[in-house]
Amino acid sequence: MTGVADWFRWLDSAYGVNLSIFYDGYDRGRFLVGIATTIELSIACTVLSVAVGILGAWLQGSKSSFVRAAVRGYIEFFRNTPPLIQLLFFYFAIGTLLPTIPDAAGGSRPIVSNMGWAIISFSLFAGAHNIEIFRSGIDAVPPAMREAAASLGHTRLQVFFLIVFPLALRISFPALNNNIVNLVKTTTLAYAIAVPELLYASAQIWSEDFNVKEMMNVLLLIYLLLVALVVWGMNAIEQRMRIPGYHV
Amino acid sequence: MSGPRANGEFPRLDPRWIAGLCLLALLLCSLFVASAQTGVPPESQSIAAALIKWLPLVFSGFLFNLLVSVLSMALGTAAGVMLGLGLISERTALRTACAGAMQFFRNAPWLVLLFYAMFLIPFKIALLGESIPFPDWIKAVIGLALPVMANVAEIVRGGIVSIPLGQWQSARSLAFTRSQILWLIIIPQAVKRMIPPWMNLYAILTMATPLISIVGVQDGLTMTRSALVAEGRPELFLPMYLVLLAMFFAYCYPIALGTSVLERRVETQG
Numbered sequence: 082m083t084g085v086a087d088w089f090r091w092l093d094s095a096y097g098v099n100l101s102i103f104y105d106g107y108d109r110g111r112f113l114v115g116i117a118t119t120i121e122l123s124i125a126c127t128v129l130s131v132a133v134g135i136l137g138a139w140l141q142g143s144k145s146s147f148v149r150a151a152v153r154g155y156i157e158f159f160r161n162t163p164p165l166i167q168l169l170f171f172y173f174a175i176g177t178l179l180p181t182i183p184d185a186a187g188g189s190r191p192i193v194s195n196m197g198w199a200i201i202s203f204s205l206f207a208g209a210h211n212i213e214i215f216r217s218g219i220d221a222v223p224p225a226m227r228e229a230a231a232s233l234g235h236t237r238l239q240v241f242f243l244i245v246f247p248l249a250l251r252i253s254f255p256a257l258n259n260n261i262v263n264l265v266k267t268t269t270l271a272y273a274i275a276v277p278e279l280l281y282a283s284a285q286i287w288s289e290d291f292n293v294k295e296m297m298n299v300l301l302l303i304y305l306l307l308v309a310l311v312v313w314g315m316n317a318i319e320q321r322m323r324i325p326g327y328h329v
Numbered sequence: 330m331s332g333p334r335a336n337g338e339f340p341r342l343d344p345r346w347i348a349g350l351c352l353l354a355l356l357l358c359s360l361f362v363a364s365a366q367t368g369v370p371p372e373s374q375s376i377a378a379a380l381i382k383w384l385p386l387v388f389s390g391f392l393f394n395l396l397v398s399v400l401s402m403a404l405g406t407a408a409g410v411m412l413g414l415g416l417i418s419e420r421t422a423l424r425t426a427c428a429g430a431m432q433f434f435r436n437a438p439w440l441v442l443l444f445y446a447m448f449l450i451p452f453k454i455a456l457l458g459e460s461i462p463f464p465d466w467i468k469a470v471i472g473l474a475l476p477v478m479a480n481v482a483e484i485v486r487g488g489i490v491s492i493p494l495g496q497w498q499s500a501r502s503l504a505f506t507r508s509q510i511l512w513l514i515i516i517p518q519a520v521k522r523m524i525p526p527w528m529n530l531y532a533i534l535t536m537a538t539p540l541i542s543i544v545g546v547q548d549g550l551t552m553t554r555s556a557l558v559a560e561g562r563p564e565l566f567l568p569m570y571l572v573l574l575a576m577f578f579a580y581c582y583p584i585a586l587g588t589s590v591l592e593r594r595v596e597t598q599g
């Protein structure tokens with residue numbers, strides 16, 4: 082490990098390529114926390130946004146036109162306004178309305194943290210897209226499936242969760258894949274409310290060490306790796322979920 | 330989604346237009362409810378008055394967002410068409426290079442590319458003895474144009490590939506050259522299919538323009554935030570952000586509706 086650190090120190094002194102994250106313990110620590118935060122944010126938002134997508138898609142099939150209109154309004158609002166302003170709206174506008182709770186140090190802190198608002202905001206944003214994705218997947222399930230399930234005595238809930246949704250999920254996988262890649266890219270916006278994710282950590286490092294060029298390239302590389310990881314993981318899941326003999 | 334339409338025409342009272350207008354009305358109503366309910370100290374202005382005072386400034390900032398979106402789209406489309414044609418080149422080296430660039434700029438986060446452009450483009454370039462200045466906002470336009478370029482390239486490639494091979498073969502049998510086939514036969518047909526995703530991309534770009542406020546370009550979001558700082562009243566946060574959101578919504582929602590109408594038209598015409 083010291084050999085590696087020495088080599089990067091040498092790279093800095095000999096060629097002026099300053100990759101401090103490889104030889105400076107403090108910078109490395111911040112950077113690794115940044116990566117971990119980005120991954121945590123991505124996973125939390127993915128899980129929540131898929132949940133929002135499932136719930137919304139199910140509600141869109143509701144008999145009540147009020148429920149359908151409410152879901153429609155939610156989708157259109159979150160799909161047609163800038164995600165950054167949504168985030169600031171949640172953080173500043175809603176955040177200041179909520180009460181604060183006393184913390185251990187005797188002061189008070191907001192009831193939802195920066196990270197919390199980032200997760201809520203991105204999940205609602207990606208969730209609105211997921212509803213549309215799942216909805217078109219559900220529409221692509223042949224009606225005969227639904228009728229057959231109903232004729233076997235399944236309730237509406239059972240038909241949706243046991244028959245229609247599992248098929249729809251497989252149909253909508255490519256679009257879902259795209260949306261999750263987008264979500265990972267969207268997590269960078271959390272920079273605006275000082276969540277210590279990868280971009281924020283890198284910005285702190287480059288403003289102290291003046292190694293903008295090097296950190297930028299490292300940053301882009303890591304995001305490309307993360308996206309590649311997501312695509313690879315999603316393809317693996319898609320393969321495993323494939324139903325033998327059933328082509329979607 | 331609204332049901333399928335028999336003739337594909339745009340009816341005068343499409344439920345989705347009504348839904349959008351209702352949503353906008355709801356936003357505005359919530360503004361007034363918010364301004365009516367919050368306890369306003371008698372010495373300060375009412376929330377509605379404060380909103381009206383700052384509205385011109387915020388709106389001028391919003392117009393700047395639109396200007397940036399149009400310029401980035403123009404630049405990104407010009408570069409993206411070239412990159413997209415490179416993606417279907419017959420030269421393997423060129424094709425691989427273009428595919429690499431496309432993947433790179435498509436998968437990198439917009440905000441990171443924007444930082445990249447802001448920091449790494451010099452503030453002026455010396456060309457033939459003249460020095461051309463690059464103010465921040467032009468760098469931001471370039472930074473936003475990078476991901477647009479990669480996405481346009483993919484749209485162009487997808488559109489060209491979607492035209493059946495028979496078109497190429499029959500054109501070749503009529504002795505057209507490759508570039509004639511591409512420009513006279515394939516692209517005129519493909520453009521129609523490229524327009525809906527291109528419009529969708531434009532809406533996404535418009536919604537990405539507030540990112541430039543993070544890198545210090547003064548746009549609608551900057552104006553909103555400075556107005557809030559100037560007023561220093563937390564009860565204004567909610568209505569001011571809602572106004573800004575409503576502006577973007579009023580601009581982007583019709584684009585989204587138009588896109589889906591065109592999409593349906595392309596689908597039915599095949």
